[in-house]
Amino acid sequence: MKDSKGWDGKLRVERHAVLANPEALEDPDEYSDEDAPPVEQIEADEDLLEDFEDDVDDIDLVHCRISSLPALHLERFTKLEKLCLRQNEITRITLPESLAPTLTDLDLYDNMIAHIRGLDHLTNLTSLDLSFNNIKHIKNISTLVKLTDLYFVQNRIQKIEGLEGLKVLRNLELGANRIRDIENLDDLTALEELWLGKNKITEIKNVTPLTNLKILSLPSNRLTSISGISALTNLEELYLSHNAIANISGLDSNPNLRVLDLSSNQISRLENLSHLTNLEELWASNNQLESFDEVDKELRDKEKLTTVYFEGNLLQTKAPALYRNKVRLALPQVQQIDATYVRVS
Known part of the structure; x- marks a missing residue:
């Protein structure tokens, strides 16, 4: 029995939420869940790619609420060159090794990725877009030595790092992050375009090795x-x-x-x-x-x-x-x- 206000006569016990990681509130930018167990991913209710032929070279799945890459069964596509997964709910990059020989363009713009992992085997990539995610650190891309275009727009990156060995990189996009210094670009001697708008940079420095640079963009800095x-x-x-x-x-x-x-x-x-x-x-x-x-x-x-x-x-x-x-x-x-x-x- 409940009265008009919904009271059912049972004892109400006051409960308080307890934070398992209170340090996250003290310094949320530095707190990282990199070593935490993986988030459970729910398998898709349907095969979004069931109508695609096995020899397709271009797959475009924009805004499909994808959270689990294994659920796409991408291993059957033996000639895939371009994979666009923009505006989904992907948190982990888990792509089959069978894509490595052919995949050259990977677009993960606007997802929920916090850590760059699972790309080491994709050594034929020439273009990688990780813009509009939750990435704090550039890492685990040193094996991608064929990259010519790399995009990290609108993340949470504070330091330019992890780009060693990318000697053919032509275009680097790091706009709308939290970068204070231009640094660690010495290996990027082929770079033609460097985009660093909307950061916290106070001085143009450490660009001397970039003698092939044609475009330098630094609007909305300091x-x-x-x-x-x-x-x-x-x-x-x-x-x-x-x-x-x-x-x-x-x-x-x-x-x-x-x-x-x-x-x-x-x-x-x-x-x-x-x-x-x-x-x-x-x-x-x-x-x-x-x-x-x-x-x-x-x-x-x-x-x-x-x-x-x-x-x-x-x-x-x-x-x-x-x-x-x-x-x-x-x-x-x-x-x-x-x-x-x-x-x-």
């Missing part, structure tokens, strides 16, 4: 100056928006720059750009620039310059009605001012 890139003579694109940079400098040895993004910094003078004769795009919105004479002096002779962004500077806010015409007069070669294309009369 940089106060442009430095440390004199060895990057092949650099073509440099992204430094949303930092605390006060001066344009340090670009004397980068004559091949085509794209320079300095938006949302604290720059008050347009300077030290005259030698960048290959410049095609200059993004300098939301700074403190106010001199059209500097625009004329630094950019007029840039024949390849097609795009400039100056909105949010005093150049634009002091006289918004005249701003575009002034830029056009100073830079007649430009085809786009901010987000708007220039009309050809």
Whole structure:
């Protein structure tokens, strides 16, 4: 019998939850369950791949609520080259050894992976995407010496490590992590693209060995100056928006720059750009620039310059009605001012 409030007359004993690992609350970022027993994985109710032929070379299972890789019975696919398992619930990488001879592209973007394990045998991988997971440490990938593209966007990584031996790596994505220092990249001499946006980096350093680098991306960090890139003579694109940079400098040895993004910094003078004769795009919105004479002096002779962004500077806010015409007069070669294309009369 229960009354109108649901009380059934039985004794209520006050219970308190007890944490088995209270240290996790004290320092949740450092606490790791790496040595804990594996989480039980429930077998799939149906074979998601029952309609696939054994000789298929590309499998794409996006957002299928997959948690158990063994349940997919991937061992029967003897010619599989590309496996995409984005947006699932995978916590452990358990792939059969039979995939090793053919698998070159593995995409595990947006899952629940905390530790990199189970990849050692996949030595023919050229592309590995572990973005949007819960990874804290880069490890156990040193056998993947054929990797050309490696993605770790939006994880919990604090240190660049574990990349030794990846001598043909071309593209490394480490954006949106917790990295404070650029380090341990000496082996990556073939690297052409390094993406480190949205971290906690205060200084550009330890990139001297990366002489083949064409793209360096460091927006939304804690940089106060442009430095440390004199060895990057092949650099073509440099992204430094949303930092605390006060001066344009340090670009004397980068004559091949085509794209320079300095938006949302604290720059008050347009300077030290005259030698960048290959410049095609200059993004300098939301700074403190106010001199059209500097625009004329630094950019007029840039024949390849097609795009400039100056909105949010005093150049634009002091006289918004005249701003575009002034830029056009100073830079007649430009085809786009901010987000708007220039009309050809």
